[in-house]
Amino acid sequence: MAAPSPHPFDPLRPDEIARAAGIVRPHFGGQEPNFRVITLLEPPKKLMIAYLENEHQNQPIEDVPTRHARVEVVVKGRANENQLFELYVDLGNEKVTQKQHVKGKHSYIDANHMKAVEAACLADEGVQAELRSLNLPAGATPVVEPWAYATDGMNDMSTRITMCWFYLRLLDHPDANYYAYPLDVCAEVSEDLKVTKIYRLPTNPQERIHHEKRPFDRRRIHPADASEYHPELRPASRTTTKPYQVVQPEGPSFRINGNQLAWEKWSFRVGFNYREGLTLHDVRYEGRSLFYRLSLAEMFVPYGDPRAPYPRKAAFDLGNDGAGLNANNLQLGCDCLGTIKYFDAYHNTPTGEPLKMPNVVCCHEQDDGILWKHTNFRTGNAVVARSRILVLQTIITVSNYEYIFAWHFYQDASIFYEVRATGILSTAPHDINAKERVPYGTVVAPGVLAPYHQHLFSLRIDPAIDGHNNSLVIEESTPLPTNDPKVHNPFGVGYVTESRTVEEEGGFDLDFTKNRTFKLVNEKQINPITGTPVGFKLLPFYSQMLLASPESYHARRSEYAQHAVWVTRYTDNDHFPAGKYTMQSAGGDGLASVIAKRRATGVAQSVRDEDIVIWHTFGSTHNPRIEDWPVMPSEKLMVGLKPVNFFSGNPGLDVTPSTQEKNQSVLYTGESAQSATCCQSKL
């Protein structure tokens, strides 16, 4: 049986990946390219608008976009240098439509290269000598953690440099937490796998340069239960948590057809790519268009320790590492609870073969407490509807850290995007004798500093609120003046909302003190009852923007981290708020630069009643607590999108009121019943 044709939004299928590689391969003069990326080149929106209109009206689709791939390869140049090429491949017509030698940029982190760096570093005689000078405990194993080099202006960035941080696996167990023993050795490894520098790290707030060669301080060795998370290395776990199971006797409420998902009144398509991971397309409620595309577009994790070489710790976890590539293989009964649908994804091997990534997304329902309730106090009659939500979750591991990303769909037509940060802090060595408190880190174990850092996310929201031409409205709640004779406010209690519609591309800040609200509206669609444009509002996550100086490389590389809300004109394949190539980037490719460049052309980029994109920057200034050690309890960040005068009433009003017959709760009559008949005792 033939597989059904892919939908234009579907990720490339394995056969398409292989086909793309086959089409690209002959374009490099017999050299076998290192295939870094073979991913869907998403179809032009112009074509898709017509496509989706026909699709949803069950009309024949005349102009089905041809499947295209975007391919990144690295090949060797004449001087054996790495050359990065980006190619667009027309899979239908089996041809390369665009081939660009991308100069001065690097593709994302190459795991094979990193492994080679690690091996080369450990094998280096200088490194070995340095490690010997540490006089490490017998049986302990040094571990090299290679990091992409965050630009600090101290090196030529035209070739890749890898920072090698050293840790110690003190216990002889493959899952021993080596982050508990950061060593004060550092090495730098070149593109051609040469160790170019070896030095000692500062371990004291006073130390501004690499310090002298001290041996490993045995007083740092501490009990396993303070730093280990793996159950085999820990005392017995608590047994007080009794089993809790979710039973869905009639199965889940969702329906799935390939990558299309329908649940309650929602429908959308699930996408996935190596970089953003989970993406959502053509999000509709009751068939009405809401969002063309939703995705996490970037994440930047700069560290705040000013001492060299720590300013080189600043990771673009999407641009450099890839949320898709690093997605976990989710396990039944562990990562989700209830009835679970898993989605697989495909990436490519360096030789261009499809590579299956199983269970990268899980989909399930959750009970979310009460959706709405009212008790008529005159009759005592209560009506209560419980809230069911649909969750699409993906979890990524980026070296030490984990991020849990989940889209939550609600029956009241709202969407929430939840980020949970967990995993292990990236640690640095700290002088156990230091008397002075480190002002940019927390000591979480003897000799272990957890440096302050930020997590800055960019959520890309491509709205299609009842159509593709939308506007961004900024509304504030403002007291009426009390001393203006033209304004009626005799008791001083009146307040109004004041709105302005954003006319040009730009970045904006949050202000809860004014109840500042960002609305995505369709100015051409007026709600017949409220008399106002239909819209959705952003429920932002309030967080500090980038702390690094605007002149710093951190700031120049992560322009989106200047403001919380950005609006730009839509252009195809524009998914990169910090630039397409973030690896060792020098900056100037981000949202602010793109907007400034467009503005400089003299062509005003109107964003009013146009096809626009909203980018929400949010995150956390993560000054670690010791409670984040050795594995962080999930730190939750939540962003929402809610209808605002879009419908004609509560979209969840028709949810069936809750009954015990369906919900089968159990009345607890345990110790409580006993306690009335026996003497009070201490628990």
Place this chain on the structure above:
Amino acid sequence: MAAPSPHPFDPLRPDEIARAAGIVRPHFGGQEPNFRVITLLEPPKKLMIAYLENEHQNQPIEDVPTRHARVEVVVKGRANENQLFELYVDLGNEKVTQKQHVKGKHSYIDANHMKAVEAACLADEGVQAELRSLNLPAGATPVVEPWAYATDGMNDMSTRITMCWFYLRLLDHPDANYYAYPLDVCAEVSEDLKVTKIYRLPTNPQERIHHEKRPFDRRRIHPADASEYHPELRPASRTTTKPYQVVQPEGPSFRINGNQLAWEKWSFRVGFNYREGLTLHDVRYEGRSLFYRLSLAEMFVPYGDPRAPYPRKAAFDLGNDGAGLNANNLQLGCDCLGTIKYFDAYHNTPTGEPLKMPNVVCCHEQDDGILWKHTNFRTGNAVVARSRILVLQTIITVSNYEYIFAWHFYQDASIFYEVRATGILSTAPHDINAKERVPYGTVVAPGVLAPYHQHLFSLRIDPAIDGHNNSLVIEESTPLPTNDPKVHNPFGVGYVTESRTVEEEGGFDLDFTKNRTFKLVNEKQINPITGTPVGFKLLPFYSQMLLASPESYHARRSEYAQHAVWVTRYTDNDHFPAGKYTMQSAGGDGLASVIAKRRATGVAQSVRDEDIVIWHTFGSTHNPRIEDWPVMPSEKLMVGLKPVNFFSGNPGLDVTPSTQEKNQSVLYTGESAQSATCCQSKL
């Protein structure tokens, strides 16, 4: 069998309520008092500190505080005026220890009085004439909604005035949503049940005074499904939501002994009173003291419509109505899911008899997704622990609105307080012909204005972080300067935290742009690893403070709504951030005044290393959406308390990793499996 002695924190038991009434009754010269309140007078903290220390060390308790009641009664004075008395009653020694005639204040809303007002209003000939002038549809029933009169300076406040708002029950069903038909009639009723004023409401933005007598506009009549929420009045509900059940085969993980609750490593006592509703006492983790008492202390809901008489709509839902008194009788399978323990409460009748309020608090567990996870990328081994939370929930109905209050306890030693606002908007009539958009309300149905308003909560946090003397620290994350030769910040990326410890009582504002963090610390208890004082931090809810002018009665009455975080010195029975008597209050009794008065005594109220109380003001500026109509989908507000360098590591690290064996999830292989073998079809 004798009932066990109550714990000092336990609410008054029925026998104690009756006993208190009996002790109080003879103190009014034979007049039978109207018992408004018979509640626990909580024991002096001084005694309880010693008590709890002994209790937790399993030592004999020598000085058990005598049970006391606080009683409010209303009796008639010589001129038949209401006189409010507050009495303290020593239940052990059966005597009144304090009796105060509270002059110039009113007790909270008397439901019986309100019913009498409603009847008197409807029976009034003038009102009847006004209603006839409306020419209402045949079969429709006018409904009077009496509201406490929010002070606006237009009347003497020494007697109670009730505002009667009129609605229409268009459908002949007791649960018809009359808020869908607000009438433009208003009446005022005096203490002695006389209708003192009848007038028409403004219905047009231009109208500043009562308008002419227009009949009810039939064009306002609209289909039931747009405004009704009761299932008997609505089309069939959706059937797409399949059953979802929580099964706990070994029962819940909590243990309950009377009002003491132990769950995982938490322990605390459940309290309840007529005003605050659910209170928590002696909150501990692993036996270590965290909070002496947690409660919602006040809620203010001022409306923003400047037109008279709407400034009189401003409700203190705790001080005037009572979160305890208005608590719902929660139903199995409706308000909670899983294995549920319910707590009852007791109030008193006007004649001083105990009045049982069943099921006012429910307690149950929830799965909360992933608590922590790490995958070792070198071995591929993942360890994941799911998060279980304990929820204590209470739901109140205050006329049109519902509030769902829930304390969430986490295995990582954090606590979250969730508020969900639901129920029905309080509506006002609107001229269906009005062309001008109302700038302080949303039209949610024909002729129905949902006015802008605010919900301002005060969460009272009485910390006992490793002891009773605590301090409030305000920490900010600040970039290091780039141009100071004394500061090492060569790459411009360094940042530090800067802290100040609050010395005196006062109010403070939030500032996420500085990552401003409020920490409750014990300066005498230094974390041996981090070297910093042990503490908990507040995760505030970012929201706009009161919009009304500082000179307005709204502002003077709700002083706590000026700032987001207040710190005061602890004093016994100080649970009233807007004053003890909010009913028709004139202001000047709130947090700011109390602090100013204490400061004016010249005795500086140091709050450093003292027994302090923190008050967090948060809420929402609720500018209604049509999606909030006719019943609001829950609007969530969340406040958190998290340990910060209190423990020696992640307190949830010993939670047993998740397994499918325990969690019994189900793999979904439904339509997805089919979709690979059949043609793509539209969902």
